[in-house]
Amino acid sequence: MASTTQELDAFVREALARGASRQQTADALAAAGWPAEQVRSALSAYAEVDFPLPVPRPRPYLSAREAFLYLLLFATLYYAAWHLGSLLFDLINKAWPDPAEMEYLASRRPSSMRWSTASVLIAFPVFAWVARLLSRELARNPAKRLSAVRRWLTYLTLFVAAMVLIGDMTTLLYNALGGELTLRFVAKVVVAGLIAGSIFGYYLWDLRKEEKEP
Known part of the structure; x- marks a missing residue:
């Protein structure tokens, strides 16, 4: 499960880095059979800011x-x-x-x-x-x-x-x-x-x- 999540995260990062839009990335993953919730979670890990590379959002940690x-x-x-x-x-x-x-x-x-x-x-x-x-x-x-x-x-x-x-x-x-x-x-x-x-x-x-x- 962890490796699957890592593959999804790596794909989303690479797609955004190459200039693909969030909708295009989501559509491609949906066509490949990825659940919408997992796709949404992977995309939400990156902020929607104008920058050449995907900018990760801060991840919460349990204190x-x-x-x-x-x-x-x-x-x-x-x-x-x-x-x-x-x-x-x-x-x-x-x-x-x-x-x-x-x-x-x-x-x-x-x-x-x-x-x-x-x-x-x-x-x-x-x-x-x-x-x-x-x-x-x-x-x-x-x-x-x-x-x-x-x-x-x-x-x-x-x-x-x-x-x-x-x-x-x-x-x-x-x-x-x-x-x-x-x-x-x-x-x-x-x-x-x-x-x-x-x-x-x-x-x-x-x-x-x-x-x-x-």
């Missing part, structure tokens, strides 16, 4: 600081989202109590709500601060958008959010088909769907915006 910040960003996102959902579930249980709920579980609700509230109040500001810090760094150096750890964690987040949405809709349909829908149950489904859907929608939009930008 321990970068890995720490992205891990902290997504960990606090998961943590805050989970406890926000837990807090809203507890509020729904309090608003529409279930007569069959055990007294032990009902007595634990205030403690659960306090813990979830504290978790959200601590984790979300940390997430917002790290997100702002990384956003500023990306604005100063757009090449960092190609960071491997950023892309892997973003796609992992999309996967987790998609699984939650699929499970959420499956549970809703299952109970609807069984005639077991209640206001309390529907409210919980809506909460889970809104949290997971918001996360999925934002990061999908961010990836699509990145693909459209040069």
Whole structure:
């Protein structure tokens, strides 16, 4: 695989150096059967500047600081989202109590709500601060958008959010088909769907915006 990538990079460099346009190079590679994504990646390695030789773009590198910040960003996102959902579930249980709920579980609700509230109040500001810090760094150096750890964690987040949405809709349909829908149950489904859907929608939009930008 590495040698194949090197061959593609060498061809693109040689083609651009000999005066071939990017479109001509892309068309030739497409005719040879190269995937469009690989062709686009190889061409994007060189800047579109007026110079006799292809000018390489700066390549991002993975630093321990970068890995720490992205891990902290997504960990606090998961943590805050989970406890926000837990807090809203507890509020729904309090608003529409279930007569069959055990007294032990009902007595634990205030403690659960306090813990979830504290978790959200601590984790979300940390997430917002790290997100702002990384956003500023990306604005100063757009090449960092190609960071491997950023892309892997973003796609992992999309996967987790998609699984939650699929499970959420499956549970809703299952109970609807069984005639077991209640206001309390529907409210919980809506909460889970809104949290997971918001996360999925934002990061999908961010990836699509990145693909459209040069």
